[in-house]
Amino acid sequence: MSSLKFRNYGPIELHKTVTTNGPATRLEYQFNGTDFINLKNKVDLSKIYQHLTLVRTLYAYTSGSAFSEALGSITDTFFLIHSTTKLESAFYKKVKKNDVWLKVKTSIKLLGLGKSTLLFQMAVSDSSDDELLASTLVKLAKVDSVARRSSSFPDSFVKKFAEFFKTGTSQLPMFRPLKAPHNSFSHQFVIRPSDTDSNGHTSNYVYTELCLDCAHLAATKRDYFKRFTGDFDQPKMVERYFAKECGEGDTVKVVVWEDGDSTTVLHFQVDKDNVLLFHANFDFYSGNHTLSKL
Numbered sequence: 001m002s003s004l005k006f007r008n009y010g011p012i013e014l015h016k017t018v019t020t021n022g023p024a025t026r027l028e029y030q031f032n033g034t035d036f037i038n039l040k041n042k043v044d045l046s047k048i049y050q051h052l053t054l055v056r057t058l059y060a061y062t063s064g065s066a067f068s069e070a071l072g073s074i075t076d077t078f079f080l081i082h083s084t085t086k087l088e089s090a091f092y093k094k095v096k097k098n099d100v101w102l103k104v105k106t107s108i109k110l111l112g113l114g115k116s117t118l119l120f121q122m123a124v125s126d127s128s129d130d131e132l133l134a135s136t137l138v139k140l141a142k143v144d145s146v147a148r149r150s151s152s153f154p155d156s157f158v159k160k161f162a163e164f165f166k167t168g169t170s171q172l173p174m175f176r177p178l179k180a181p182h183n184s185f186s187h188q189f190v191i192r193p194s195d196t197d198s199n200g201h202t203s204n205y206v207y208t209e210l211c212l213d214c215a216h217l218a219a220t221k222r223d224y225f226k227r228f229t230g231d232f233d234q235p236k237m238v239e240r241y242f243a244k245e246c247g248e249g250d251t252v253k254v255v256v257w258e259d260g261d262s263t264t265v266l267h268f269q270v271d272k273d274n275v276l277l278f279h280a281n282f283d284f285y286s287g288n289h290t291l292s293k294l
Helices: 045-062 066-072 089-094 155-164 204-220
Strands: 002-006 010-019 022-030 077-087 103-113 117-126 132-143 185-190 230-242 251-258 265-272 275-286
Touching: 089 117, 089 132, 185 204, 204 230, 204 251, 204 265, 204 275
Parallel strands: none
Antiparallel strands: 002 010, 010 022, 022 103, 077 132, 077 230, 103 117, 117 132, 185 251, 230 275, 251 265, 265 275
16 A cells, blocks of 8 residues: 545545456545535536546556556556446435545446457545445547557567456447437537646536536526426436537537426537537435526
């Protein structure tokens, strides 16, 4: 075990293991006050994604396994193309602002290795009793940094590690965005410098923030939602699909609409110049759609 320190995360303990399903890593860290939405007793969803991204990065570069060392030697870029995240009801019961130093642990392991993709499984649990708080499946694509298109892993890499990944990368569905209805609500946003990462691209979690901001605007400025009964502060399941990139200064249009069947599901799309960048499906726990961000 080793200890690391990151601003806003408190002490992080790194545990390294190798399982029959390949290398796995568990990290322990704590939430703090900056992770919460204003005065509400809720953690901002985008903060959860930032935590998971940190854990994934630490896994790739510090776990010390043969796989992570080989992965770290690859100079190409890895882009997130799909994730499915589930937030358990225990998450909202246990992660509270008056107990901001609740210690949680995140485990991560690789489930699939494709020609140019990696499939991760991650879980966040209470360190005191191992109760599951959140889990996610994440699919990354290896992209040539210069050509900006999909790039295959070297044959030697695949041959060396394929034995760990019997499941392939088919556990996440293919990207099939829904068509927004004509009566959808939309709003335009300009990408700020602080919204971008070291590559100059809009950070993954920012798309989530834009979607929720658009939903809040739809509810407060236009009274758009007629059937929706979910709680904006308590997402239950979030599916995210990343199609294209955008960067600082770009104007993007975010579209939201209600699901035709479920009263707790909202659908979102983000596009630039009529080109789809991002699609998401949010399923919320039932409740009044509170407006803690405003």
